[in-house]
Structures are given as structure tokens and as C-alpha cells.
Amino acid sequence: MKKYDFSKIEKKFTQTWREKRTHEPDWNAPVRKKFYNLMMFPYPSAEGLHVGNMYAFTGTDIYGRFRRMRGYDVFEPIGLDGFGIHSENYALKVGTHPAKQAEVSEKRFYKQLEAVGNGFAWDERLETYDPAYYRWTQWLFTEMWRRGLAYRKKQLVNWCPSCKTVLADEQVEGGRCERCKTEVIKKDLEQWFFRITKYADKLLRNIETIDWSEKVKIAQRNWIGKSEGALVKFKISNSDSYLEVFTTRPDTLFGATYLVVSPEHDAISNFQFPISNKEEVEKYVKEAKKKSDADRVENKEKTGIELKGIKVINPANNEEIPIFVADYVLSGYGTGAIMAVPAHDERDFEFAKKFKLPIVDVISGGEAGVLYEGDGALINSGAFDGIDSEEAKWKITEFVGGKRHTQFRLRDWLISRQRYWGPPIPMIYCASCAELKKGEQKEMPGWYAVPEKELPVVLPIVKNFRPEGTGQSPLASVEEFYKTQCPACGGDARRETDVSDTFLDSAWYYIGYLQKIFNFQFSISNELMKERMRAWLPVDMYIGGAEHSVLHLLYVRFVAMALHDAGYLEFEEPFPKFRAHGLLIKDGAKMSKSKGNVINPDDYVKNFGADAFRTYLMFLAPFEYGGDFREQGMLGITRFLDRVWKMGMESKFADEKETDKKLETVVHQTIKKVTDDIESLQYNTAISAMMILLNEFEKKEAIPREYFKTLLLLLAPFAPFLTEELWQDLFMEKDGNFHSIHHAPWPAYDSKKLEKDSFVIAIQVNGKVRDEMEITKTMTREEIEKRARVLPRIEKFLDGKDPKRVIYVPGRLLNLVL
RNA sequence: GCCGAGGUGGCGAAAUUGGCAGACGCACUAGCUUUAGGAGCUAGCACCGAAAGGUAUGCGGGUUCAAAUCCCGCCCUCGGCACCA
Numbered sequence: 001m002k003k004y005d006f007s008k009i010e011k012k013f014t015q016t017w018r019e020k021r022t023h024e025p026d027w028n029a030p031v032r033k034k035f036y037n038l039m040m041f042p043y044p045s046a047e048g049l050h051v052g053n054m055y056a057f058t059g060t061d062i063y064g065r066f067r068r069m070r071g072y073d074v075f076e077p078i079g080l081d082g083f084g085i086h087s088e089n090y091a092l093k094v095g096t097h098p099a100k101q102a103e104v105s106e107k108r109f110y111k112q113l114e115a116v117g118n119g120f121a122w123d124e125r126l127e128t129y130d131p132a133y134y135r136w137t138q139w140l141f142t143e144m145w146r147r148g149l150a151y152r153k154k155q156l157v158n159w160c161p162s163c164k165t166v167l168a169d170e171q172v173e174g175g176r177c178e179r180c181k182t183e184v185i186k187k188d189l190e191q192w193f194f195r196i197t198k199y200a201d202k203l204l205r206n207i208e209t210i211d212w213s214e215k216v217k218i219a220q221r222n223w224i225g226k227s228e229g230a231l232v233k234f235k236i237s238n239s240d241s242y243l244e245v246f247t248t249r250p251d252t253l254f255g256a257t258y259l260v261v262s263p264e265h266d267a268i269s270n271f272q273f274p275i276s277n278k279e280e281v282e283k284y285v286k287e288a289k290k291k292s293d294a295d296r297v298e299n300k301e302k303t304g305i306e307l308k309g310i311k312v313i314n315p316a317n318n319e320e321i322p323i324f325v326a327d328y329v330l331s332g333y334g335t336g337a338i339m340a341v342p343a344h345d346e347r348d349f350e351f352a353k354k355f356k357l358p359i360v361d362v363i364s365g366g367e368a369g370v371l372y373e374g375d376g377a378l379i380n381s382g383a384f385d386g387i388d389s390e391e392a393k394w395k396i397t398e399f400v401g402g403k404r405h406t407q408f409r410l411r412d413w414l415i416s417r418q419r420y421w422g423p424p425i426p427m428i429y430c431a432s433c434a435e436l437k438k439g440e441q442k443e444m445p446g447w448y449a450v451p452e453k454e455l456p457v458v459l460p461i462v463k464n465f466r467p468e469g470t471g472q473s474p475l476a477s478v479e480e481f482y483k484t485q486c487p488a489c490g491g492d493a494r495r496e497t498d499v500s501d502t503f504l505d506s507a508w509y510y511i512g513y514l515q516k517i518f519n520f521q522f523s524i525s526n527e528l529m530k531e532r533m534r535a536w537l538p539v540d541m542y543i544g545g546a547e548h549s550v551l552h553l554l555y556v557r558f559v560a561m562a563l564h565d566a567g568y569l570e571f572e573e574p575f576p577k578f579r580a581h582g583l584l585i586k587d588g589a590k591m592s593k594s595k596g597n598v599i600n601p602d603d604y605v606k607n608f609g610a611d612a613f614r615t616y617l618m619f620l621a622p623f624e625y626g627g628d629f630r631e632q633g634m635l636g637i638t639r640f641l642d643r644v645w646k647m648g649m650e651s652k653f654a655d656e657k658e659t660d661k662k663l664e665t666v667v668h669q670t671i672k673k674v675t676d677d678i679e680s681l682q683y684n685t686a687i688s689a690m691m692i693l694l695n696e697f698e699k700k701e702a703i704p705r706e707y708f709k710t711l712l713l714l715l716a717p718f719a720p721f722l723t724e725e726l727w728q729d730l731f732m733e734k735d736g737n738f739h740s741i742h743h744a745p746w747p748a749y750d751s752k753k754l755e756k757d758s759f760v761i762a763i764q765v766n767g768k769v770r771d772e773m774e775i776t777k778t779m780t781r782e783e784i785e786k787r788a789r790v791l792p793r794i795e796k797f798l799d800g801k802d803p804k805r806v807i808y809v810p811g812r813l814l815n816l817v818l
Numbered sequence: 819g820c821c822g823a824g825g826u827g828g829c830g831a832a833a834u835u836g837g838c839a840g841a842c843g844c845a846c847u848a849g850c851u852u853u854a855g856g857a858g859c860u861a862g863c864a865c866c867g868a869a870a871g872g873u874a875u876g877c878g879g880g881u882u883c884a885a886a887u888c889c890c891g892c893c894c895u896c897g898g899c900a901c902c903a
Contacts, residue, residue, distance in 0.1 A: 174900070175900095214823095215897085215898080218821065218898090219822085222820095222898085222899065223899085225902065229903080245903080248902095248903065249903080260903090297901090300900095300901060302901085326901095327901090328901045328903095329902095329903075330902065332902085333902045333903080337903095340903085341903090346901090347903075348903080407902080546897085546898085547897095547898095549898080550898090583896095583897085588829095588830095619830090619842085621830070621831065622831090625823090625824095627830080628829090628830060628831095629830095630844075632829090632844055632845070632856095633829090633830065633844055633845095634844095635843095635856080636842090636843045639843095639858095684830095684842085684843095685831095685832070685841090685842080687843090688831095688843075689841095689842085690842095691842055691843075692841080692842070760838090762837080764884075767883055767884045768884090804883090805883060807837090807883055807884080809837050809884095812837050812838080813837055815884065817883045
């Protein structure tokens with residue numbers, strides 16, 4: 001028998017599929033049943049494709065192949081998210097230019113991606129560093145500018161001292177850089193932002209309409225962080241000024257015994273008030289600002305200092321209360337000032353204890369003097385005593401002249417980066433226009449978007465692309481780049497030298513694949529493009545990692561909403577269905593370079609074949625759960641595939657379709673099981689169902705040809721090469737035409753054939769299994785009970801008595817209760 | 819601290835959602851075969867027990883004829899958020 005020579009067969013079909021465009025949609029035919037199957041594209045920063053990528057792609061590809069066989073016109077594109085700090089850092093590390101490195105990585109990645117047998121639409125692949133692509137990334141930026149969604153502002157921002165650039169809030173984890181884990185510090189810098197907060201409410205509300213993995217939806221809800229509360233003004237004693245606070249508990253206003261402002265608050269920096277301990281306060285503020293977020297996260301000990309010489313009036317009870325500055329109040333949230341109610345807020349309680357401030361209970365339900373954060377009837381609250389807290393919230397707000405306010409945690413997306421390897425932000429600053437228009441234009445005078453016909457602003461190839469850490473991009477020292485003319489007055493002007501965040505590149509790439517069909521000639525405002533987008537968008541199935549819950553997946557939704565409101569897209573949600581795959585680990589531990597337990601996918605493809613590797617990855621555990629890769633386990637899959645191969649090669653098929661009802665039932669059950677399991681991404685149990693079927697086949701001398709054909713079809717999405725070879729060999733005419741198994745129709749099951757005529761049920765006495773019995777479909781309950789009672793092992797337990805109760809679960813068990 | 823997922827043989831995991839716990843696979847044991855290799859085939863494989871039988875799904879209670887699954891109270895692991903007023 002010919003052994004299965006996977007490397008030869010894989011090579012053959014990789015080529016054939018590419019030539020025959022097996023996995024490309026027919027762009028010229030009218031779209032009937034489209035299916036846009038998308039996986040998060042990789043960033044080719046490290047030493048080739050990571051096995052985690054392989055895991056994600058295989059799982060997505062199986063789904064796409066399944067849909068194709070079910071008659072869908074599947075579009076499954078692939079590309080590289082090659083712009084960005086990942087790739088740039090890698091180039092710096094190995095001492096090459098990122099553009100050079102990109103060429104190398106590109107070849108390597110595409111080769112690897114093809115080698116595992118993914119059914120990609122290769123003609124539409126794209127790379128984010130391709131000027132034809134980033135022309136539209138830049139266009140997107142200018143469109144945001146035109147729509148008032150891009151702006152420049154000086155404020156405290158996150159700065160990574162190692163990456164030497166600013167970062168968006170989403171890219172800081174626990175006070176550390178998401179990428180390099182360095183402690184992030186705060187800097188007061190003028191930067192570009194996207195007004196994502198304008199869509200906070202929509203981003204939140206739409207979550208209810210999309211079919212996504214629940215944990216990702218929750219992560220987004222938390223990140224957006226909607227709070228309903230009130231803005232309340234506290235009058236400063238002997239002054240006409242006020243301090244305004246945001247609170248979600250206006251019902252506790254009578255218990256506000258002091259007020260706290262953040263170190264960055266205007267009340268301090270302006271010093272318009274007669275603060276008597278000014279030096280002390282300044283010193284505290286300076287210290288507090290030095291603290292990194294990482295410090296704050298690790299050390300939550302309350303610190304602060306009173307602003308002496310000024311007081312505010314609690315508007316509820318007209319009592320004079322002190323003001324403190326403390327870094328437990330954040331400047332970026334609400335008004336940067338809070339009313340402190342120590343009796344009913346944990347943080348205020350801690351602070352009050354430490355600084356010996358009065359604690360006044362105003363909500364009943366807890367013990368006196370003990371922290372209580374729940375609801376209850378009001379006490380010590382004047383005319384509001386006895387009212388329930390929920391009701392009191394708005395009554396008290398009204399009473400003190402406050403107003404209801406919805407506060408979001410989400411902040412605007414900081415989009416500029418002081419790095420080299422990204423799309424230059426397509427903006428121009430004209431100093432003379434700025435001077436001229438001073439006062440006339442309120443915001444950002446002198447700034448202009450690069451006109452569309454001048455896009456792309458090409459990233460120049462420069463030798464020194466290393467970030468300087470000066471707060472400016474390396475492009476700021478490239479005169480030929482930044483010197484330009486003002487689009488308005490024609491005078492000397494300066495280009496923006498920062499590049500945009502990598503996440504902008506990936507915020508629209510699902511549209512980019514459709515533009516690639518036209519070689520990026522058209523904007524999404526073009527009619528031809530609109531037609532194509534109508535036909536193919538939104539994406540039908542999106543699969544990727546949960547680590548992008550509040551990064552990519554939030555940005556991409558925001559950009560789609562903006563484009564929708566601009567009239568370019570018909571939908572607000574680009575990914576109505578998203579599934580997060582699990583994490584692949586090795587021998588029970590996370591893979592990491594330092595542990596040296598990183599799996600190199602190439603080795604496995606080479607040693608075991610792509611089919612075995614794919615199938616094994618999917619067999620480990622449910623796809624959405626993750627998997628524990630143990631090399632030994634590969635053998636089980638290799639055996640399984642070898643046995644399928646052997647059965648095909650030996651071709652001992654029954655001449656006529658024998659009427660083995662039991663085997664027929666198993667075949668139909670397997671079709672149903674595999675179909676349902678693939679649909680719900682439970683590939684592991686789909687594979688085990690096919691193993692069971694093969695085990696049944698092997699028990700027979702010969703099986704009908706059709707049954708084997710069914711097994712091949714079911715297996716095709718998992719093992720595309722082996723099944724193709726056997727398919728061509730056994731089931732296709734050698735007529736010169738190529739009919740791929742991957743275009744063959746998916747097997748159908750007959751629901752009438754799912755049930756066996758006879759089966760075994762359990763016989764229980766008092767809920768414990770004592771025996772089992774074979775019954776037929778036609779037997780009545782009485783008959784079964786009668787037979788069961790005379791089974792020797794059951795008789796023994798009955799001991800001549802009649803059971804008190806008999807419970808019969810059809811097809812499962814009979815329980816005799818004594 | 820909050821949110822989420824989870825805890826089942828030596829291991830990865832199944833269990834039609836309340837109905838025979840451990841499917842499928844790995845590892846292991848015995849036997850056969852052998853072109854002696856990390857090959858193939860057959861059988862066995864939760865635990866205690868000679869058997870009858872008993873005990874088992876993190877721990878402790880409860881509901882039920884019947885609980886891995888439902889309820890109450892704990893413990894542990896992993897992931898996310900983290901002073902958001």
C-alpha cells in the first residue's frame with residue numbers, strides 16, 4: 001500500500017488550488033449567498049508566524065471551508081498588519097530597516113500561511129504598510145478631521161519611556177505599556193485625538209444587538225463605563241465661585257463632610273483662592289504628579305492635604321466643610337472633584353479615618369459609624385428623612401439645584417505616535433494662517449488636512465528611524481519631509497511629523513480587502529465600491545483573540561459608526577458575529593520565549609503534515625476554550641488520518657448498499673453531530689464523532705462506498721489535503737477538469753434515520769443502576785417494566801415487593817422506586 | 819476589591835442541559851505479530867473489594883425517584899479591570 005506522503009500531496013494541491021483559484025470568490029458573478037469569513041490579521045513582528053496565530057487561523061478556516069461546502073460564496077481574505085511599533089521594534093532589535101524587514105517577513109508569513117492549508121483568497125491579500133493601502137488610512141484621518149472627530153489638544157497623556165511615544169488609554173495595562181510592560185508616565189503634551197467619546201452611548205447600546213462572545217461584550221461595557229449621577233455645585237465661602245462635583249449618590253449629599261479635588265484641578269493650579277498653606281499644597285501636588293499610574297495601582301494608601309483658608313458650603317445643609325487635594329481623585333473623570341461621604345463610600349471612609357474627619361450616617365441599613373454602601377431610607381437628611389435612597393437621589397439633586405448627568409469612563413482615542421513606522425498623519429500646519437485666523441476660528445487655527453488628491457503622504461525611507469524620546473517623531477528631523485506648502489495660502493508650512501496609531505490601520509482593513517479587488521483605486525465613496533460593500537458587508541463571521549476586547553474591537557466599531565454617519569456604510573456594526581478563540585498553552589503552561597516552550601508550527605507541519613497539525617490543534621479542547629498542546633497527543637491524530645488513508649487505499653467497499661441499519665444510523669448521527677459541532681465551533685467533539693464513525697467502519701468487512709465518501713466530506717475542512725487526494729482518486733472522473741472536494745456539497749442527514757430500532761436502557765432501583773436491558777422502539781412502557789422486573793439482578797432487589805413508583809424516561813432508563 | 823470563565827481518572831477532555839459519569843484520544847498493562855522503529859492488531863484500564871457490593875465530578879449542606887448539571891454557604895485556579903466617586 002502506498003503510504004500517505006503528505007509533503008508531496010500538500011505541495012501538489014497548494015499549487016493546484018492556487019492555479020484553479022479554488023478559494024477565491026467569483027467576483028464577476030452576481031453575489032447569491034455571500035459569506036465574509038474573517039480572522040484578525042497578524043502583525044508580523046517576531047520570528048515568523050506564532051502557533052497561536054496558526055490555532056486561530058485554522059479554527060477560522062475550518063468554519064469558512066464548512067460554509068463553502070454548504071453552498072456559500074466564501075470570502076476569506078488574509079493580510080498583514082505590518083505597520084506599527086511591533087514591526088519597528090523588531091527591526092531595531094535585529095538591526096535592519098523596517099521596510100527591508102517587511103519584505104522578508106511578508107514572504108515568510110505568506111508561505112507559512114499557505115503551508116497549513118488555509119483556504120485564503122490570496123489575490124486580495126494586503127499589507128498595511130503598502131502606500132496604496134495607507135493612502136486610505138490617511139484619507140480616513142482627514143475624513144475624521146472634516147467631520148469634527150479629530151482634534152489636537154494639550155493634556156496629560158500616557159508616555160512610554162521605553163517605546164518613546166504616547167499611548168492611548170486602551171494601550172496601558174495596570175499603569176504599564178501594553179507592549180513592553182514598562183511603567184507609563186504622565187506628560188503634558190499636545191496630541192491628536194479621535195472623538196470616540198461622541199459614540200460612547202452608541203458603542204454601549206449597540207452591544208445589545210451584536211452576537212459576540214459574552215466576555216468581550218462585558219469587557220467593552222466595563223471599559224465604556226456608563227454612570228448615571230448628578231453634577232452638584234458647592235459654593236466657596238466668601239466668594240462667588242463654585243466647585244462642581246460629579247456624584248452617583250446625590251442621595252447621600254447630607255453626609256458630605258468634605259470635598260476633594262484632584263492634584264491637577266484648576267482650583268489649585270490657578271490659585272485664585274487665598275490658600276494659606278500654598279507651599280505645602282504645591283509640594284504635595286508636585287509629588288502626586290510624579291507618581292506613575294503603576295505606583296498608584298500598587299499602593300492605594302490614601303494621601304492628601306487640606307487647602308487651608310478656604311471652605312465650601314454643602315448645599316444640602318448649608319454647613320461649611322473643608323477642601324482637600326488628594327490623588328485618589330482622578331483628573332480625567334467627571335469634574336476632577338468629588339464630594340466625600342465617608343459613611344457611604346469606601347475610599348472616602350478610609351481617607352476620613354486617616355485624617356480624622358467627621359463621618360455622618362445618612363442612609364439607614366448599616367451600623368452607626370461603620371461603612372455602608374447599600375441603599376436604604378434616609379436619616380439625618382432634614383426634610384428627606386425616611387425617603388428611600390433611590391427616590392431621594394433626584395429629589396435632592398433638584399433641591400440643591402444640581403443637574404442629572406451621565407458620565408462615561410471612556411476617554412478620547414489618542415491617535416498620534418512619535419514613531420517612524422506608520423502612516424504619517426496627513427495634516428499640515430501653517431503658522432501664518434494661524435496668526436491671521438487667530439480669534440476667528442476657535443479651535444486649531446492654521447491646521448489643514450492634506451487634500452485627497454495629494455494622498456498618500458508617503459513615509460520617506462530614512463536611515464535614522466530610531467525614536468528620540470524628545471516628544472517628536474524621527475520625521476521631525478527630516479526637512480524634505482516636513483517642509484511643504486499651505487493648502488490654503490500656498491505659503492511655507494509644516495507637515496505633521498507624528499504617525500498614527502497602528503490600531504487605525506486595522507480599524508478598517510475589512511473594507512480594505514474589498515478595495516483591494518480594485519487595487520485600491522477607489523475610495524469607499526465611489527459607486528462601484530459602494531455596490532461591492534453593499535454586496536459583501538458586514539462581515540458574517542469574525543474570529544480573533546479576546547485580548548483585543550477593548551483595543552481593536554472597540555476602535556473598529558467606532559470607525560464604522562463614524563463612516564456610517566458620514567453616509568459611506570449602511571451598517572453601524574462591522575462584525576455582527578464575533579467569536580473569541582481560547583488561548584493555546586503548552587504542557588499546562590503559557591508559552592513564552594523565556595521558558596523556551598514556544599512551539600514552532602513549521603516543525604510540526606514538516607514532521608506530521610499540515611492536516612495532522614490542524615486536526616490536532618482542533619482536537620485539544622473546544623476552540624473557544626483554548627487548548628493544551630502536548631506533543632504526544634499528535635500521534636492519536638496521525639493514526640486516525642493514516643487509518644482513513646488506509647481505508648481509502650484498500651477500497652474494500654461493499655458492492656451494494658447493504659442494509660445495515662445500525663451502521664446507517666451511526667452515519668446519520670455523525671453527519672448531524674459534525675454539522676452541529678462545526679456550527680458552534682466545537683471542533684473537538686466533531687473530530688471525536690468522526691473517530692467513532694471510523695471505528696465502526698473498521699468493525700465491518702466492507703462498507704458502502706457512499707459512507708466512506710461521507711466521512712471524507714465531513715473531514716475535508718479539517719484535513720483539506722488528504723481528503724482532496726482521496727476524493728480525486730476515488731470519486732472524481734479523470735476528465736481533465738478539477739472538481740475540488742472543497743466545493744462538493746456538504747452531506748445531509750435524514751432525521752428519520754437518527755434513531756436506532758433497538759437500544760439499551762438502564763434499569764435502576766431507587767435511582768441506582770442495577771442492570772441494563774435491550775429494548776426495541778416499538779415496546780410499550782408496560783412491556784418494558786414487566787421485563788425489567790423479572791431480570792435476575794433486579795428481582796433480587798425487589799424481593800417480591802411492588803415498587804411504589806416507576807419512572808420511565810423514554811430511550812434512557814427505567815427507575816423502580818421502592 | 820469587582821467582573822468573567824473554570825475545578826471531572828495518570829493526562830487532554832466528553833456528558834443530548836436533571837436521566838447509565840469518564841465518550842474520543844494520549845499514556846500505561848498484557849498478549850499477538852514483527853521488514854526491531856517513536857510501527858500494526860487484540861484485550862484491559864476511576865477508586866476500594868476475592869466477590870457481592872460499596873465509594874467517586876474542589877469542600878460542606880439542601881431540593882429530587884434521580885444532581886457534574888438546580889439552590890445555599892465556603893475553598894482554590896486562570897483571565898480581565900483596577901481609587902472611575
